[in-house]
Amino acid sequence: MTTSTEAAISITALRKSFGETTALDGLDLSVAAGEVHGFLGPNGSGKTTTIRVLLGLLHPDAGEVRMLGGDPWRDAVALHRRLTYVPGDVTLWPGITGGEVIDLLGRLRGGVNRRRRDELLEQFDLDPRKKARTYSKGNRQKVALIAALASDAELLLLDEPTSGLDPLMESVFQRCIQQVKRQGRTVLLSSHILAEVEALCDRVSIIRLGRTVESGTLSELRHLTRTSIAVETAEPPHGIDALPGVHDVVVEDHHARFDVDTAQLDAVVRRLAPLGVRSMTSTPPTLEELFLRHYGDEQATGKNVAS
Amino acid sequence: MTGTLRLLRFLLRRERIGLPWWLLGATLLVLVQSGQSQTLYGTPEALARMRETIGSNTAAIAMNGPPRLLDSIGGEVVFEVFTFVAVVVALMNMFLVGRHTRADEESGRAELIRSALTLAGLADLTVGVLVFAVAAGTGLPVAGSVLFGAATAGVGLIFAVLTAVAAQVFENTRTAYGAVALVLGAAYVLRAAGDAGDGALSWASPIGWGQRTFPYAGYRWWPLLLPFGVSVLLGAAAVVLLTRRDFGAGLVPPRPGRATASAWLRDAYALAWRLQRGALAGWAAGLGLLGIAYGSIGNSIEQYVRDNPQIADFLPGGAADVVDSYLALTAGLSALLAAAYGVTSTLRIRAEETSGRSEPVLATATSRLTWLASHLSVALTGSALTLVTFGLGEGAAYGITISDAGQVPRLIGVALAYLPAAWLIIAVTVLALGWLPRPAAVLAWMTVAYCAIVTLFADSFDLPGWTQQASPFAHTPGVPLDDLALTPLLTIALLAAALVATGYAGLRRRDIAS
Numbered sequence: 001m002t003t004s005t006e007a008a009i010s011i012t013a014l015r016k017s018f019g020e021t022t023a024l025d026g027l028d029l030s031v032a033a034g035e036v037h038g039f040l041g042p043n044g045s046g047k048t049t050t051i052r053v054l055l056g057l058l059h060p061d062a063g064e065v066r067m068l069g070g071d072p073w074r075d076a077v078a079l080h081r082r083l084t085y086v087p088g089d090v091t092l093w094p095g096i097t098g099g100e101v102i103d104l105l106g107r108l109r110g111g112v113n114r115r116r117r118d119e120l121l122e123q124f125d126l127d128p129r130k131k132a133r134t135y136s137k138g139n140r141q142k143v144a145l146i147a148a149l150a151s152d153a154e155l156l157l158l159d160e161p162t163s164g165l166d167p168l169m170e171s172v173f174q175r176c177i178q179q180v181k182r183q184g185r186t187v188l189l190s191s192h193i194l195a196e197v198e199a200l201c202d203r204v205s206i207i208r209l210g211r212t213v214e215s216g217t218l219s220e221l222r223h224l225t226r227t228s229i230a231v232e233t234a235e236p237p238h239g240i241d242a243l244p245g246v247h248d249v250v251v252e253d254h255h256a257r258f259d260v261d262t263a264q265l266d267a268v269v270r271r272l273a274p275l276g277v278r279s280m281t282s283t284p285p286t287l288e289e290l291f292l293r294h295y296g297d298e299q300a301t302g303k304n305v306a307s
Numbered sequence: 308m309t310g311t312l313r314l315l316r317f318l319l320r321r322e323r324i325g326l327p328w329w330l331l332g333a334t335l336l337v338l339v340q341s342g343q344s345q346t347l348y349g350t351p352e353a354l355a356r357m358r359e360t361i362g363s364n365t366a367a368i369a370m371n372g373p374p375r376l377l378d379s380i381g382g383e384v385v386f387e388v389f390t391f392v393a394v395v396v397a398l399m400n401m402f403l404v405g406r407h408t409r410a411d412e413e414s415g416r417a418e419l420i421r422s423a424l425t426l427a428g429l430a431d432l433t434v435g436v437l438v439f440a441v442a443a444g445t446g447l448p449v450a451g452s453v454l455f456g457a458a459t460a461g462v463g464l465i466f467a468v469l470t471a472v473a474a475q476v477f478e479n480t481r482t483a484y485g486a487v488a489l490v491l492g493a494a495y496v497l498r499a500a501g502d503a504g505d506g507a508l509s510w511a512s513p514i515g516w517g518q519r520t521f522p523y524a525g526y527r528w529w530p531l532l533l534p535f536g537v538s539v540l541l542g543a544a545a546v547v548l549l550t551r552r553d554f555g556a557g558l559v560p561p562r563p564g565r566a567t568a569s570a571w572l573r574d575a576y577a578l579a580w581r582l583q584r585g586a587l588a589g590w591a592a593g594l595g596l597l598g599i600a601y602g603s604i605g606n607s608i609e610q611y612v613r614d615n616p617q618i619a620d621f622l623p624g625g626a627a628d629v630v631d632s633y634l635a636l637t638a639g640l641s642a643l644l645a646a647a648y649g650v651t652s653t654l655r656i657r658a659e660e661t662s663g664r665s666e667p668v669l670a671t672a673t674s675r676l677t678w679l680a681s682h683l684s685v686a687l688t689g690s691a692l693t694l695v696t697f698g699l700g701e702g703a704a705y706g707i708t709i710s711d712a713g714q715v716p717r718l719i720g721v722a723l724a725y726l727p728a729a730w731l732i733i734a735v736t737v738l739a740l741g742w743l744p745r746p747a748a749v750l751a752w753m754t755v756a757y758c759a760i761v762t763l764f765a766d767s768f769d770l771p772g773w774t775q776q777a778s779p780f781a782h783t784p785g786v787p788l789d790d791l792a793l794t795p796l797l798t799i800a801l802l803a804a805a806l807v808a809t810g811y812a813g814l815r816r817r818d819i820a821s
Contacts, residue, residue, distance in 0.1 A: 048821075055670050057819040077674045085670040091663040093582060096564075103568035104578060108671035129563035134479065144667065157670075 006069065008033040008155055008186040009054065014063035016049055016210075023049040025210035026063070031188055031203075036181050038201035039190040046210040047190040048088065051159050054188075055085060068155060081110045084153040088160035088190075090140040092132035098143045099128025105147040117150040123172050137164040149176050156180065156187045162196060174199055226259040228283040229268070234276030243268055254278075314422040318407055326430060329399035333392050333459070334437045340388040341445040347615060348383055356614040357383065366603030366704065369499040372518045373506065381447040381523025385455060390495065393462045393514045396434055397494075400467035401487045403427050408474040420471055420545060427467035435460030451523035454531075458517035461534030465513040466491065468541040475548035476558045513537075575673045579681035583652055587689045590648040594641055594693040598700025601637040602718070605705040608633045628788055634701070634721060635788040639780060641697040642725030643759050645690040649733035650751045652686035656740055657747055660820050675815055683737065683807070690729045698722035717787075724786045727799040728779035732758065734806035741813025744820065 009031035016024040024046045031037040041047050052058045054067055056076030065072055070079050092101055099121075106112030121128055124142045132140065141164045148156060162170050170193075177200050180187060191197050197204060204221060206214040214221055226247065231237065237256040241249040245264030250257045260268050272280075348354040354377070361367045362374040372389055376382035407423035439456030443449050469490055473483040494512040501509030502518075509515030516533045520526075552558050571577055604611070609629045612618050619629075656679065659665040669678060698719030706714035735754050739747035761775035775781040779799050784792045 052666075052819075052821065055666075057666065057669060057821075059816070059818060076669075077672050080670060081672045083670075085667065087663065087666055089663065090667075093664060095585075096581070097566070099566040100564070100568040100572060104572055105667055105671060107568070107573045108575065108578075108668060108673050110672055127563075128566045131561070131564050133481075134561065147667075 006033060007031060007066070008035075008068060009037075009188060010064070010066045011050070012064045014050070014053065014065060015061045016053060016058060017061060023210055024053075024060075024063075027207060027210055028212045028215070029205055030215070031186060033186050034181075034184045035202040036177060036187040036189060036200050038197035038204035039188055039207070040192065040194075040197060040204055041190075041207040042192065045207050047207065048159055049210075050207075051085075051157050051188070051190065054157060056080075082153055083155040083157060084109060084148040084151045085157045086141075086144045086148045086159065086161040088163055090137075090144040092135070092140055092143060094133035095131055097129055097131055098126060098135060098139070101132065101143050102128065102147045102150065105144075106150060109151060109153070111151075113150050113152060117146065120146040120149055120176070123176075124169060138166065138169070141165055142169065145173065145176075149180070154185050156185065156189075158187065158189045160190055160192070162191075162193060170196065226261055227265055228257070228259050229280065230257045230282075231255070231272060231280045232278040233272065234278060237272070237275055240268075240271070243271060310418045311421045311425070314418055315425055318422055318426050322403070322426070326399075326403070329395065330430070330433055330437060333395045333399070333434055334441055336388055336392050336395065337384070337438050337441045337455075338445065341384050341442060341447060344384045344387060345380060345446065347617060348380060353615075354380055354383065360607055360611050360614060364604060364607050365503050366600065367607075369503040370600055371502075372498070373502045373509070373521075375521060376518065376524050378524040379451075381442070381451045381455075382521065384442070384447065385518070385522050385524075389455075389458075389518055390498075390514060392438070392459055393517060394491065394495070396431070396459055396463040397466035397487075397491050399430065399434075400427050400463045401470045401484060401491075403430060404467045404470040405474060405480050405483055405487070408471055420549060424467060424471060424542060428464065431460040431463035431467065434463055448523055450526065454520050454522040454526060454528070457531055458520045458522065461531055461538075462513050462517050464538045465534045465541075468538045468545065471545040472541055472548065475545055475552060478559075478561050482561065575668060575677050575681040576684060578668070579655075579685050583655060583682070583685045583689070586651070587648075587685065587692065590644075590689070591693050591696045594644060594648075595696035595700040597641065597644070598637075598697040598702075598718075598722075599704040602701035602704030602706075602714075603708060605630055605633060605701070606708040631788040632785075634705075634718065635785040637701065638698075638718075638722050638725055639762055639783075639785070641694060641701075641722055642729050642780070642783075643755070643762060645693045645697075645726070646729035646732040646758070647755050648693050649686045649690040649729055650736050650755055652689055653683065653733050653736040653740070654748050654751060655685075656682045657744060660744070663821055665819065666821065669819060676811060679737070679811055679814055683733075686733050687730060690733065691723065691726055694722040694726055694729070695719055721786050724791060724796065725780070725783055727796045727803065728758075728783045731779040731799050731803045731806070734803035734810070737810035738806045738813075739810070741810035741815075741817070744817070 007030050009029060011027060011029040014024050014027040014029075015022075027046060027050060029039070029050065039047055039050070049058065053060050053065060054072050056072045056079070059073055068079055068082055072079060092098075096104075102117060102121075103112055106117070124146060126139060126142045126146065130139075132143070135143065141161065145161055148158070148161075162173050165173065174196065177187060177189070181200075187200075189197065189201060198218065201218070203217050204215070205212055206221075232255050234254070236254055237251055240246055240251070240256055240258060243260075243264070244267070245261035246268060247259045247261075248257075348357050358374070358377040362377050368374055370390070371386050374386075376386040404423045404427050407426070408420055435456035437456075438459045439452045442452035442455050447455075466487065470483065470487050473486045474480070477483045477486060494514045498509045498512040498515035498518070501507060501512065501515055509519065513534055516530050519530045520528065548558060572581060612629050656665075659668075659682075665678065669675065698721060699715060701722075702715035702718035705718065706712055732751070732754055736747065736751040739750040743750065758778045758780055761770065761778050762780045764770070782795045782799060784790065784795065
């Protein structure tokens with residue numbers, strides 16, 4: 001086991017290009033042992049490439065990559081006994097059943113926890129006797145998830161593991177990851193499902209165009225975001241739009257709706273109080289908005305990087 | 308009905324790439340055979356000699372059809388080519404109908420069946436017209452050519468309707484294909500047994516019905532009623548079955564598989580064998596049957612060559628030592644097929660890689676070396692196995708005709724002498740996979756094609772000697788005609804080992820594609 005002081009994953013200035021396309025352009029990532037780390041970014045931002053480097057499938061062009069105290073490229077086989085992996089788009093061998101795939105992948109890694117496997121099959125409601133060619137995308141995803149979660153690996157690399165799962169299964173997945181977390185194991189969870197990251201992750205790294213743009217705990221990242229306020233006051237709420245940090249104000253009669261930078265929240269509330277607040281709702285910042293702020297401009301420029 | 312028409316137009320558009328190749332394939336078979344037969348047996352004397360040797364050869368009759376066809380040159384063409392054309396046309400119909408009835412149920416099922424069967428009917432009509440045109444165009448009598456074309460279309464129609472029925476019975480397309488392929492195999496075997504015997508069993512086979520119209524050799528029209536009548540009945544059955552099954556389901560639910568992996572499925576080697584065992588069994592059986600076909604005419608070959616001096620040009624030893632040169636030629640041919648098997652098996656590595664299926668495996672404690680070795684172990688032992696089944700089949704069939712059981716071990720040994728050459732082609736494939744993964748498949752098949760061309764045609768095309776020096780087959784002693792020499796075989800095997808090692812060095816340092 002790695003000690004909790006050493007980082008489970010440590011990446012500095014990682015670069016990787018495929019021909020003309022730059023997939024990773026100086027990416028940094030640090031995942032502490034025992035934490036669930038959210039790895040966020042739009043499609044094509046380089047999440048999958050990073051994970052494939054960590055798996056020793058791709059050779060980095062430049063940069064420092066350490067994982068579980070080893071070199072992912074040179075020490076691949078030894079490291080792979082200690083980790084497990086779920087790809088975002090699971091392809092299986094069409095003529096082999098789900099149950100067989102789960103057992104085989106477990107054995108290839110170094111052992112299957114039989115009891116855990118059967119529990120997971122039940123929780124995820126998967127029929128292990130069906131040939132993989134008859135599984136839907138969601139069911140293929142379940143096969144890979146069960147294979148990974150049935151292991152005792154100390155590190156879980158999960159690349160958008162819940163794409164294709166319905167909301168019920170999504171919550172089963174979240175319970176499983178919380179259990180993994182309690183056991184002190186490390187998870188790197190790449191995702192663009194923000195509720196999932198908010199529910200599970202201790203810390204988050206946000207990447208874009210192959211670079212890390214933000215990294216920290218969720219509360220550290222909230223300073224970047226805005227709170228949405230809807231308020232009804234006794235006096236008509238005039239002059240709100242003149243306050244610093246207030247955006248998108250709509251005033252109708254005694255009602256006002258606006259967004260406010262979280263840093264300016266206190267000043268705005270003080271300004272509202274003398275008007276006689278009859279009702280007020282505030283919506284906390286979501287990672288969705290955080291995303292929009294960071295990537296709002298990228299959608300216009302189009303996607304020019306590989307995933 | 309307008310819906311059916313609209314759907315038909317859509318299906319035609321989707322088929323415009325694939326279908327022409329099937330039609331071309333069937334047409335070319337007839338074209339080549341008609342030309343070749345009229346060259347070799349154009350005179351009544353040549354045809355009579357042919358009838359004498361082949362007409363009394365049970366194996367040749369089992370492979371081709373009833374000897375009565377040999378009464379005329381047109382019939383001889385039908386005799387040689389009909390079973391092959393029938394198989395091609397049956398498969399064309401199977402894929403055509405299977406793809407469209409099962410693939411896309413959303414568009415209205417009854418209309419889908421109607422339009423898929425109409426499409427198949429149009430394709431069969433086209434095949435019939437093309438066969439007629441090629442046969443008549445190469446100088447065969449017109450009336451017989453009409454019968455030839457109609458009989459071919461009849462076989463196609465039967466298999467189109469059979470596939471429509473199978474698609475109702477089974478839930479997934481592969482199982483339906485398996486069932487239809489089984490019927491096709493049975494149709495071939497039944498007519499082989501029937502034609503070799505008293506002919507009764509041939510009447511249980513759609514291929515047999517076609518041949519029993521005896522185009523150019525007796526002209527019987529009424530057996531055509533069988534395929535067309537049966538097709539109407541089966542088509543009605545498919546529609547009835549359609550109304551009895553649930554949307555998306557089959558009448559027979561798929562068999563559930565294992566809930567847990569058996570104890571032996573525990574490492575990369577077990578996985579590679581599990582993935583490839585079906586294909587290997589198919590190739591081994593195919594080469595075994597080819598061996599039986601070749602072996603069974605080994606004894607007639609000497610007389611055959613004396614009758615047809617042109618054939619001797621194709622044999623490495625000329626007219627002398629005719630049987631041994633024939634055995635050397637067929638063994639070399641089987642080794643080319645074993646090499647082709649080895650290439651398909653080795654390219655599986657690339658298919659696993661690009662499909663993303665290798666990724667979960669390589670993310671476990673499976674090294675790249677183990678991953679490569681697991682699939683390569685199938686390619687290397689599999690190519691040896693196909694040569695053994697070929698030698699077994701050829702030895703058994705030849706041994707029976709000359710009453711000599713010793714031919715079995717002898718011809719297995721002969722076939723295995725060509726194994727290092729097949730391995731070298733596999734090694735070239737590994738080299739390409741390591742260093743040039745993208746064009747690896749093209750490079751590997753170009754290697755096979757080069758070896759095939761220089762091995763089979765160098766002498767008859769008078770290619771200069773140096774052109775074949777790069778082929779491992781040129782350096783393999785042509786046993787049993789030549790003496791067995793171990794040095795060249797060992798050299799080829801060592802070279803293969805070196806190429807595999809170099810290929811692995813490339814595979815170890817390159818990125819794995821996704």
